Amino acid sequence: MNFTDFQTALLDEIKVISGEELEVFPKKLNKNNGVIKDAMCIRKKGEAMAPLIYLEDYYSQYKNGVPLITLARHMIELYQEDIPKKAPTSLKSFNDFETVRNKIFCRLVNYEMNSTLLARIPYRRTLDLAITYYYHVDDLVCKDATIVITNEHLIKWKIGEDTLYHIAWENTIRELPCDVERIEDTLRDLMTPEELEEISPSDHSDSDFIPMHIITNSSRCMGAISILYPLSLKKTADHLNSNLYILPSSIHECILIPQHKSYSKQDLEQIVTDINTTQVAPQEVLSNRVYFYNRGEDTISL
Numbered sequence: 001m002n003f004t005d006f007q008t009a010l011l012d013e014i015k016v017i018s019g020e021e022l023e024v025f026p027k028k029l030n031k032n033n034g035v036i037k038d039a040m041c042i043r044k045k046g047e048a049m050a051p052l053i054y055l056e057d058y059y060s061q062y063k064n065g066v067p068l069i070t071l072a073r074h075m076i077e078l079y080q081e082d083i084p085k086k087a088p089t090s091l092k093s094f095n096d097f098e099t100v101r102n103k104i105f106c107r108l109v110n111y112e113m114n115s116t117l118l119a120r121i122p123y124r125r126t127l128d129l130a131i132t133y134y135y136h137v138d139d140l141v142c143k144d145a146t147i148v149i150t151n152e153h154l155i156k157w158k159i160g161e162d163t164l165y166h167i168a169w170e171n172t173i174r175e176l177p178c179d180v181e182r183i184e185d186t187l188r189d190l191m192t193p194e195e196l197e198e199i200s201p202s203d204h205s206d207s208d209f210i211p212m213h214i215i216t217n218s219s220r221c222m223g224a225i226s227i228l229y230p231l232s233l234k235k236t237a238d239h240l241n242s243n244l245y246i247l248p249s250s251i252h253e254c255i256l257i258p259q260h261k262s263y264s265k266q267d268l269e270q271i272v273t274d275i276n277t278t279q280v281a282p283q284e285v286l287s288n289r290v291y292f293y294n295r296g297e298d299t300i301s302l
Contacts, residue, residue: 006059007038013072014042022079027052032251033113035283042079053078094135094147097157103136104149104164106172107222108251110287121150122161126228127302128289133168134222176217178226180236183212183255210260211240216253223252224286227300237295246291246300247272250284256293265290 001009007026014024023045029037029052039052058071094100111118111130123130133149154164213236216223226232227246233256237244242258245268249255257263268290276285291300 001062003038003055003059006062007040007055009068010055010058010062010072010075011040013068014040014075017069017072018042018076022076026055030117031283032109032117033283033285034116037283040075042075095156097159100135101167102171104133104168104171105136105176105222106131106165106168106225107134108132108224108228108286110285113285117148120152121148122154122164124161124165127291127300128287131165131225131228133164172217172225173229176219176223176226178215178229178232179218179220179223180213180215180232180256183214210258213256214253215256221252224248224250224254227254227291233293233300234295234298237293243295244293246293247275248286248289248291249275250280251286252284254286259292 011024011026014022018024021044022042024040024042027039027041029039031037038055040055041052053075058075062068062071108126108129109117109132111125111128114130118130118132121132123132125131135147135149137145137147149164154160215226215232215236217226233244233246236256237258240258242260245257245259245263247255247257247268249272257268269288272290273288276288289302291302293300
């Protein structure tokens with residue numbers, strides 16, 4: 001059964017189990033970089049909000065032999081666990097800008113990959129990227145959900161992009177401060193005790209050793225924007241006594257490498273391309289380009 005047939009069959013199964021109590025319908029979600037995700041929307045009649053359940057994992061389970069009825073029951077159970085009893089407090093006054101202004105933040109996305117999206121949202125261009133804006137829903141129901149700020153929001157709020165930028169930028173720097181960590185420390189945090197025991201101590205006296213750092217924000221979400229924070233790169237560059245190459249490893253973080261004669265432009269771009277191809281979800285890719293930070297001028301360039 002192909003995916004389209006699976007989606008239709010799963011929808012019919014959910015309707016049979018839930019009867020007329022629930023409204024169920026498929027929905028396509030436009031994600032970052034033009035990625036489209038298929039989801040199922042389940043809600044009670046009359047509800048303004050409803051959870052969206054992605055179908056990719058369910059289709060994989062079906063292909064591995066899990067019966068449709070089992071998947072349908074699991075989806076209904078998931079809905080019942082996360083069912084929104086009421087609209088989140090943080091969304092009740094969303095049309096009032098003064099209510100939401102402290103929860104609006106900046107993030108970086110790729111300019112060319114998001115040309116369709118950028119036609120309907122406020123942004124400002126930088127490098128081969130675009131600074132866009134999102135609202136963070138801090139609520140027990142929606143947890144860490146985000147809402148992309150669109151041009152329609154600005155019309156309702158009666159503000160311009162310049163006002164939005166300055167407010168969101170101040171919020172971003174204040175609430176999501178920069179975090180720079182050696183890449184080996186980041187990797188060690190992700191390893192199990194058994195994996196750590198297998199690693200021999202690095203010989204940092206080796207002349208071939210080149211220190212690399214991860215730069216992100218305190219939440220490690222949408223953290224690539226931190227390369228634009230005031231002094232965020234200069235502190236690391238001064239510490240390493242070097243200009244920096246910036247490898248945009250995802251929308252969440254970047255890798256900083258001190259300028260070194262052994263690295264060519266082609267080598268660095270190949271590293272970024274390999275990371276984006278093998279380690280990063282398509283909707284989280286930031287760029288295949290490499291940036292250069294000049295610490296004397298405190299500037300970033302392609």
